[in-house]
Every structure is written in structure tokens, then in C-alpha cells.
Amino acid sequence: MLTTLIYKSQLNLSCESFSLTSLVESAKLRNAARNITGILLFNGVDFLQILEGAEEDINTLFATIRADSRHLNVVELMRDYGPRRRFENIGMLLFDLCTDAPDSVLSTVLRYSKLERYLTAEDKVFKFIRSFINRQKQPVPRPTLHPDDWTLIPEHAPFGHAIPGLIDNQPCQFALQPIVEPSEGKISSLEALIRGNDGGSPEHFFNTIDQDKVYEVDLLTKAYAFALAEKIGIGDHKIAINLLPMSLVNVPGAVDFLMDKILAHGLQPEQVVIEVTENEMISGFNQFNSAIKQLRAAGIGLAIDDFGSGYAGLSLLTRFQPDKLKIDREIISDIHLSGPKQAIVKSIISCCTDLEIALVAEGIERIEEWCWLESAGIKRFQGFLFARPQLNGVGDIHWPQPAVSGHPAL
């Protein structure tokens, strides 16, 4: 299975006769022979290396690299699976930030990548690369936002009017709710929320199902969410679906089914994010882990939903690092008034920054909550303040804009 591994380390200054050029030259040849590709970044003190190749080859090489006395503090940052390489045909390419300017290094890295532009923007590997390169630059201070300075301006039905009434011949319907990124003025993704044909909640819908069939129904209904995305024409936008992790384990061929339906409805796997909850993940972790590998290998994204409402908390991230983490609404609600909530969210932000995990704050209802969270560094939001779920469509989106003319935009 195609594996990508990222680690960081520090040059061992007590190592005499260190030559970066000869290290890279011999690494290139050895990597090419093992069909391992990737890049090595160096800033005079720290290394960041991306290695991609077959799982066993990566493990063997990494064990050797780890034991190499030319560097110290070798820390694995990410291990992931994917459908294709980012750096095809490159045995090992060196980028030395001591000699090249950060901006030119970044553009050269992106030029060497074989991934399409729209994929590199949110790709975790490229986020690690960007952060490493941008560490050379001065950080830009973040302004503190005040609720009185902001107003919400509606954008009406960005995907056109919702499909009226219920869609026929389906056991359920879907309501779409955007996750927005106000600082960029863009929709980050659309979450498809299941509804019964009577308009009932997901809990109500699943209570009406024969309990032996819950996993099967959970999986099969996702096809209607993809069909809806196609009907309303989501273009390059992402669609997030909720799935019980055990549906991936218990229903034979679950990942193939999802892939078939994704492609049949004109979507790319990279446009799809599967949201699972923390509690469900923990209960069947080992089986679930192999299903996750398959999903990642297919290119499908993963998010942890309702983070902080369960028992695992931050320790879950030692076992599994998703692309996206959604902070539970209980923690978000009235965050501007609560010291403990603010402390918890700050620690989640710090942890996810180090791991390049994108954060979403769920359940935003008040502008004060958004102001605090945006000032703290969160960029993606979901909640009634911005947009309500809309049955079979996407409703109005309310974007924050400066209320006072002359006030700088985000």
C-alpha cells in the first residue's frame, strides 16, 4: 500500500565531516532502486523529510534513517496512505533554506509535485512543508476581533434553489449545511445530514430501521447524499458525510461501494470527507484502523466529529490523526464567557497546528463565539450563525463583514 511518512530531526552538530550533498546523492540512488520518492528540506539546523513508497520499504528505510547518528531527535510527524505519489520520479530532492529564499523553495516544491493545484492547497503533507518553510519568516500578528465591529451579510442560495419537497423513491433525504471559512470568504465543505422522509432527525431515522440492518442502511444511504451533490452541482466543493465506523468494518466491500457511488455521481474521492465520532472509533479501533487505511489509500478524507464530547480526548490523536477535527458544540457554546473552555480550545489548536490537522468549530450561534474563535486562530466554522441545514439544497449563507466602514477586513 502506498505509504507517506514525514519526520523531522536536527543536525547532530557534534558529527564531524558531515556533507549534505553526498548524503543526498547516495540517498537518491538508494531510493530510486527501492522505488522510494520524496524530498528533504534543511534549514541549517532542522530536517523535514517526506518519504513515499511501499509500506515495507518505507518502514525499512525509516529504521535505518532513525539510527543514523548524523541527526538527532528524529520525530515521526505523519504516516498516511494514498492513491498516488506527490513526488513521482524524484528519488530524493534536497531543498536547502540556507541558500534559497523560502518563497522560491515553496514554489519549486509545488512545481515538482505531481498533484493537481486544488489538491495541494489543503493537503496535510503540503501543510507540513509550508509550515517548515514559513518558519523562516516573521509570524504575522493576529488581530483580536470585537463583535460590535461585525455584521452578517446574507448570500442567497449559493447553489440555486433547493429541490422542492421530498426526493421520490428514497428511504431518507439529506439536508446540506455549509462549513465556512469567513477569512477567505469561501465554503470549506458541505455536510450532508440525514433526515427521515417525515423530516425526522438522524436518531429518529435510525430508530425506525431494523437494528440488524443499521450498518448496511448507514452505508447504502450515503449514495443518496452523493446523488444530491450531483443534482445541485457542487462543482469542486467538498461533501462531508457521517458514517458509523463499524459500517466500514461490518459491511463487506464497504469502501468499494463508496468509491463506486462517488465516481458514479461525478465526484472525486478527494472531494469526500467521512466524519466519524470519537466514541465509536475507540470501541472498535483495530478493525476500524484497517478500514481507514483503505479509505485513505483511495484518497477519501477523514474527520473526527464532535471532538471533546467523548472519553478519548486529545489522547485519541496519539493513535490516529485525521485530516480534520470538529470541536464539539458543547465546548464552543459561550466560549467567549468561559475560561476552562478557552483553555481547552487553545490546547486543541496548539496540538492540531503541530499535527497539521484542520480544525472546525461546530455549533456557532453567536457572533461573540466566532470573534473569540477566529481571534484564537480557528478558520472554519459550522453553525446557525452562518447557515442552517437546508433540505435537498444549500440555504443562505451569512458572511461576517466589517460593520464600520474603513474597518480592515479579516
Ligand SMILES: Cc1cc2nc3c(=O)[nH]c(=O)nc-3n(C[C@H](O)[C@H](O)[C@H](O)COP(=O)(O)O)c2cc1C
Ligand atoms: C536527514 C537524513 C535523511 C536521509 N535520507 C535518506 C534517504 O532518503 N534514503 C537513504 O537511502 N538514506 C537516507 N539517509 C541515510 C541513511 O540514514 C543511511 O545512512 C543510508 O540508508 C545507508 O544505510 P546503510 O549504511 O545501512 O546502508 C538519510 C540520512 C539523514 C541523516
